[in-house]
Amino acid sequence: MEQTQTPVRKQRILSGIQPTGTPTLGNYIGAMRNWKLLEDEYDCLYMVADLHTITVRQEPAKFRQNAMQMLGLLLASGLDPKKSVLFFQSHVHQHAELAWLLDCYTYMGEMSRMTQFKDKSAKHADNINCGLFTYPVLMAGDILLYQANLVPVGKDQTQHLEICRDIAQRVNGLYGNVFTIPEGYYSKVGARVQSLQDPARKMSKSDAEDSFISVLDTPDVIRRKYRRAVTDSLASIRFDPENQPGVSNLLSIISALTGEDMEKVVASFEGKGYGDLKAAVTDVTIETLAPIQAEFARVMKDKKYMEEVYREGAQRAGAIAERTLQKLMKKIGYVAK
Numbered sequence: 001m002e003q004t005q006t007p008v009r010k011q012r013i014l015s016g017i018q019p020t021g022t023p024t025l026g027n028y029i030g031a032m033r034n035w036k037l038l039e040d041e042y043d044c045l046y047m048v049a050d051l052h053t054i055t056v057r058q059e060p061a062k063f064r065q066n067a068m069q070m071l072g073l074l075l076a077s078g079l080d081p082k083k084s085v086l087f088f089q090s091h092v093h094q095h096a097e098l099a100w101l102l103d104c105y106t107y108m109g110e111m112s113r114m115t116q117f118k119d120k121s122a123k124h125a126d127n128i129n130c131g132l133f134t135y136p137v138l139m140a141g142d143i144l145l146y147q148a149n150l151v152p153v154g155k156d157q158t159q160h161l162e163i164c165r166d167i168a169q170r171v172n173g174l175y176g177n178v179f180t181i182p183e184g185y186y187s188k189v190g191a192r193v194q195s196l197q198d199p200a201r202k203m204s205k206s207d208a209e210d211s212f213i214s215v216l217d218t219p220d221v222i223r224r225k226y227r228r229a230v231t232d233s234l235a236s237i238r239f240d241p242e243n244q245p246g247v248s249n250l251l252s253i254i255s256a257l258t259g260e261d262m263e264k265v266v267a268s269f270e271g272k273g274y275g276d277l278k279a280a281v282t283d284v285t286i287e288t289l290a291p292i293q294a295e296f297a298r299v300m301k302d303k304k305y306m307e308e309v310y311r312e313g314a315q316r317a318g319a320i321a322e323r324t325l326q327k328l329m330k331k332i333g334y335v336a337k
């Protein structure tokens, strides 16, 4: 007799990226690139985190354009919408609803300790809104709605992930097994790509132009930015983030993009100088981004295809999200619909 095997459910992944302009090489190395690598092994949902974006004021037409561009870039980075669910967060209303419920299980003290809140409220002192304060609760809900096991993110999101686990454990403690407790998933190299101008800070698109590479930068711009990247006066190519943060950052980018071990990368520069290091990081960056940029230009012309992708994505995501939301509402004691 033929034996039927019960299929083992793949582990689930959820991650998101904000459409706040063109993503940087940091976003690409720390997050987007891994999303593609995980696509076959896991059941993946990836969203354009557009609800998060309005914690900082947006110009409507530009915001809409950035959101479509971000979806275009996710497709161009190789994600396959037949395998992964790709969607806009704002199209799945359960995100906003769960955020409210979870707000009531999160303490003011926990939120006020978040470093991102402190940083952003210093940067936007004229608009310290409640959304900025409760942002980590919305993010916790994003993850918990899908019962995600793993969350592939860069190191800057660690604190948000920890609070997500705390909230989930608190709710589970009160009502039993409601949420899967998620784990962070970080790249071995490149989980924190640093600024080219100030290697003590993370590469961020809200800093000065020359401090980051955007995934849509032309070869000339990439060349110029790396040429101006800060190194040091030690004239030695070693991976030593503490004493040589600029040089180590460039080495990490090379290692992340080529997939070669750091030791091998460092060895390949023996007897060479910073000019060679900059030339190598320039070449590998241009090589990596060229096919993404070409595919991006192609996919952005196909609005109909993009619409199909995000509509179907929202439907598939919404079905999962609704189950979790109903489960929690029942446990809390709401009258069933």
Ligand code: TYM
Pocket (backbone or CB within 6 Å): 014, 015, 016, 017, 018, 019, 026, 027, 028, 029, 030, 031, 032, 049, 052, 138, 139, 142, 143, 151, 152, 153, 154, 155, 156, 157, 190, 191, 192, 193, 194, 202, 203, 204
């Ligand atoms: P966001 O849009 O700032 O960044 C998207 C992803 O890129 C990573 N990243 C970096 N990785 C390495 N080096 C850098 N310099 C660098 N800069 C950014 C981030 O860690 C992130 O993984 N709150 C999130 C979006 C979000 C989310 C979620 C993520 C909303 N809901 C649920 C995971 C799960 C954010 O603002 O990422």
